[in-house]
Amino acid sequence: MSLLIRLGNKRFTLFTLLLLFKCCLAWFVVFEDGPSMMTMLTEIPFFWLVFCMIEWFSKKRKLLYYTIANLLFTLLYFTVLMYYKYYGIIVTYHAISQADKVTKVGESTYSLMDPYYLLIFVDIVVLIGIQVWLRNKSKRIHINLKPISRTVLSSLFIVSIVLCFFSIWPNRASMNENKQAEGMGILNYEVYTIFADSTEDKAMVDMKDITQPVIDNLKGVTAVSNPQYFGAAKGKNVIIVQMESFQDFLIGLTIDGKEITPNLNKLAKENFNFDHFFTSVGQGTTSDAEYVVNTSLYVPKHEPATKNYVKKELPSLPKLLNAEGYHTATFHTNDVEFWNRKELYDAIGFDQYYDKSFFGDEDHVAFGASDEVLYSKTIEELKKMDESDQPFYAQILSMSSHHPYNIPEEKYQMELPEQFDDTLVGRYILSQNYSDYALGKFIDELKQSGLWDNSVFLLYGDHQGLPVYSLDSTEKGLMEEILGHEYGYTEMFNIPLILHAPGVTYPAEIKQTGGQIDILPTVANLMGISIANQIHFGQDLFNQTTSNVLPMRHFLPSGSIISDSSIFIPGIGFDDGKNYPFAGQEGNENGATVEQYEHALELLNLSDSYVKQLPDKAKK
Template sequence: MNENKHTRVGAHFYIVAVLIWLKLLLLRLLFFDRIAWEWTAADLAPVLLLLGLLALLIPARMKTAVYWSLNGLLSLLLFAASVYFNHFGSVPTYLALYELNQVFQVKESVESTIQPVDYLFFSDLVAVMVYSLFRRWKTGAAQPLRRYLSPGKRRAQWIVILVSIIGGGLLSAYSVHAARGITNELVQAESAGLLNYEVLAVIKAKEDNGLTGTGDIKETVAKVDALEASYPYSSKPAGTVPDYFGSQKGKNVIVIQMEAFQNFPLHQSLDGQELTPVLNRLAEEGFYFPHIYQQIGAGNTSDAEFMSNTSIYPVASLAMSTGFGDRVLPSLPRLLRDKGYEAYTFHVNKAGFWNRNELYPALGFNDYYDKGYFKNDHFNAFGASDEQLYITAVEKLAALQQKGTPFYAQLVTASSHHPFQIPEAYKKITLPDHLQNTMLGDYLTAINYTDYAVGTLIEGLKQNGLWDNTVLVLYGDHFGLQPQDVPPEQVEAALGIPYDSRISRFNIPLIVHAPGMAQGQVVERTGGQLDILPTVANLLGLPLKQEGFTAFGHDLLNIERNVLGMRYYLPTGSFFNDDIMFVPGKGFTDGEAVSLDTLQPVADFSPYQSDYDYILKLMNLSDEYVKLLPQR
């Protein structure tokens, strides 16, 4: 290879290295709203290592093409990482590739989260292509880059390559080692850099033995029981009959999981129009839990289904339906089937979405009803509206009632799915001018329709003689509004209520309407989606301990204090108790706490150290437990 050609290839090495590094700095800015310069070398190190290895192993004639191909591939991955962060609020790992097929199912929702700045990751590639085409058109041939660069020596290029490999490798190894002890994934990713963070994800997956545990599940259950006994959930003496135990024994159960439904619209009005009149009435007649928080992981809606039916924490790395759809999952459907119930689930999308065709048998449902069972009224990208969901569900459940078979049914709504744009014919409220063509306005309109549709379900249940013999449970699966789309100030101005970008966003409603209640009750206890199963089981007279059932949530009607963990949308180690939301830094002492009552920072959160230590142990035991469950 002549000297000029070596110079040209070497120049591409430097240019591509700098361009990729700049893109990683842009990603830092998008992820963390800042560039912590003390950690930016951790971004450059793996880039130099990769390019150095390619320079060493790839034939000279292919080097330039390979360098730019790597730039293109990483540009695509960084673009996807930014979009993923916009949508989920978490830094993706390579395990997110397992869920890539789900993106096309929610294409409309994902596309709406793409920001113009995301396209900057491709700007250099476009510029090079335009320049190359222009020069080819201008002179008839592409102009080699060597015209604009000073010649270098061949030996110097090899020194650069070796320094890149050795220096980049050592610095990457140091960054990975330094970040391994950080539990907060966001801080860990910022410290290590995105590419090194992926290495950490591989190491963690290997240490966790993937998705299959080792050991005796009975020993894990014993450790769970011992840990639970150490936490003061209740001061009631052991053996005391829980309040409301068995008050709904033998009743049918319908669980409605409401898409993207936050708690703040309840009991609110917009220009005199009640936003959720049906849910408001149900809350006044039954048990209303205003302080419930989402706990989902990477599986979003499907994780909410998993948790409400199992009371097991989702793992942090991937959707539970993807990772554990091949297991025999202890669940409420299985418990009730042992008592003579039949269990069914209804969802207007295809069951293959989020691997539900595997999740539902794993949960022990008799069967499921998916897209083909509902009249497609072309409500949104999923097809059928909530009204059609309920029409089919009532028809199938009424048939069971006629046979004298008690049932457990889960109905998963989709009409309030992001980006919350519903057909004009289905809109039930009129937005004020300042909310027209805004995401907040669209969201409130969709939530109002979801509420209306629940009313049609109730009417259907009454007409078919099901209402007075059915416990109705309603909860939100996860938040709907992202702060970058709808600032808290906009919600506060529209409804005149305080709104926090995390506490209010993660706060979902939980309502349990039980036949025969003389008066409704507001239960102020803080809770999460893991607490749904134990609470419903208590009402149905199912003693979980006697049934040999391990639940990681708690009966909200019979505890005096609660703490629940959250990870994925908040970093590992985050928790809610009856007083605060806590989010760790590198650990507990450099974390932050916010009051659930005032939504203001809490300066001294040291009294809650034990909650932090406890919840980390509990979530680790949950992971250990679910990985030991038998395969189907």
């Protein structure tokens, strides 16, 4: 006896409905308005293009090919969900090409997953089970795949192409990538981005037209004849500490009367404290922060700076200090190959790097040796460097407080109220409290060794630690309780910058807006080094009191800028964009201007053009 199974158009319909459910789930998570009728008009035609080709070209095993297509679409939607939970944007092939990083930060990645996301794989498991069962029963079951007529297939294919085209074409001019994806449909957007790099980017600016006066004019930077603090720390050592995932709201924060960061609080009170300071990183996160701080150049649009930019002869802070007789070194407990740091350090001119091969893996926290090990071994190397006639520049990267903030309980330095238990916010605060503890011990050792009084010490956060997209309703409530207002973009991208310069009197309050892009020119001023002949996109925070506009990339849509009063995020363009005011600036009508928006886009294009035209670095 045989069983006749007729699928044909029913199979076509079944897989359309399955994938429509999955795309609606993705839309529900990543788009503010969720799925709509437009979802069907933008997503279904792409399914049909693939299904038509399966019907045309496969003579056998059509159900298998449908299942494979279903699996590939499902994996893409799942990747979109996971990526959005941390980055707040739609993943593209640029980020997928860096998928090898996921295996190295697996715990961080898996922590972002809501269990219900796995529902999108249920049908695939069932379908595979059915096909295995059919295969085992093949002697008793005859399968007749009823074909769809070629006329119907051709009509569906043409209609699908037309619908895909008219989804993509009107939306390609949008500055906001999330708006583009919503207008085009996620699948159409993924295809569009593959071709957009070569067709949509602004024309490259010729090198002779990229000058510091042009950059300064766009930024509103004015020349200062006698810059304040110029050379105030000339000849001193430079120690720069990059704090993992550290946000500014932690400075001065108390919970149940306990300070979260007592050592940083003290440091901020006794030294320069820039509390309106922001991250400038992109897809490369921590490594991008190293790049921006040491070059004063913007990160690339779609990829980490350590992918292609490090192939160039980059102007940098280490090279500036090398020319002044400094020895330069960087310290990080992870493997130097992660994020291609070996190439980064070579490109920006560090004389020496210390990585996992030096620090080992003792007292493991997150992805390497703990911050305590980092600082205890680093201080011994700094003492050795200080014994030579050369001053030194050392950049030190903390890492223990890395997402998802699962530090061992024996590292806890405080207890939090019960409502913080088993929350990302609670784990974040405990890990940063430990990082502050380890840093405090390091500062004590710097003071005891005499290095503190002979060194510029600068500390900043590398990037946001609590993405608003990752927080559930309970965690958002905890943040609102801590801050006294809703947690959003303005707190998420705000990181600390604290600077100690021996013998320099600091003002009581610094309200100047700044970003990581400004660290190189600020340090150069303190060290008495002119950078008039070195292209840089930051500004000296001691000597520019005019408005500072900071372009953002990757974590916010293209065209987003941080200004003195708000964070601006464009829509299709400037006119339908939205300002998110900083606390205390609500009701302030002085949001971003169209001139600031246009200048920010021009600055990004100048930076991209400049780096792409730099000579390739010499091979060693």
